[in-house]
Amino acid sequence: GAGVSQTPSNKVTEKGKYVELRCDPISGHTALYWYRQSLGQGPEFLIYFQGTGAADDSGLPNDRFFAVRPEGSVSTLKIQRTERGDSAVYLCASSSTKNNEQFFGPGTRLTVL
């Protein structure tokens, strides 16, 4: 079956602009996660959803970052007033929650100029 998909694969934007990153989880997976991976680092947890609600958003760095999952499937990560420090690969993962085995998408590489 299809894995986790993310669009776009690459996004280049200018400082101060607004961006949206999309994640399509594996069908039937109720849990969805967002991570950020900076160059040379491991993924850093941002937020996770159980169904439509954000169960843990403790990893969001500040209020410029927001994520939604209105119908319990597709999720969108939204970043307002982007800064150069936001440049990273944004990873999405989904799981069926039984043992927290998370399946990752290929990521969206965000570059803020």
Added chain:
Amino acid sequence: AQSVTQLGSHVSVSEGALVLLRCNYSSSVPPYLFWYVQYPNQGLQLLLKYTTGATLVKGINGFEAEFKKSETSFHLTKPSAHMSDAAEYFCAVSDHSGGGADGLTFGKGTHLIIQP
């Protein structure tokens, strides 16, 4: 709070030699532990996981890892390295406080280099 330490940002082994990638964790509760592999320009792929039960777990591509509670370690091994094993490896921990689902805490990764 939980954390993961991977000793050695780069590890180089000869083809056919033993692979040992080290991972130590800290967690206030019995953790779930994971190893992921990331090939260039690809997403993270789960190699193996420990949740409960047998402390020696076997994964894909001939890798295995042993959970040692007394040493708070979860080192990854493979008896004989292959050129195709060259990749970035990440150890991760979950305290599963979310009832089986919560964010993973990752180490910084170890880049495995295979010498011909």
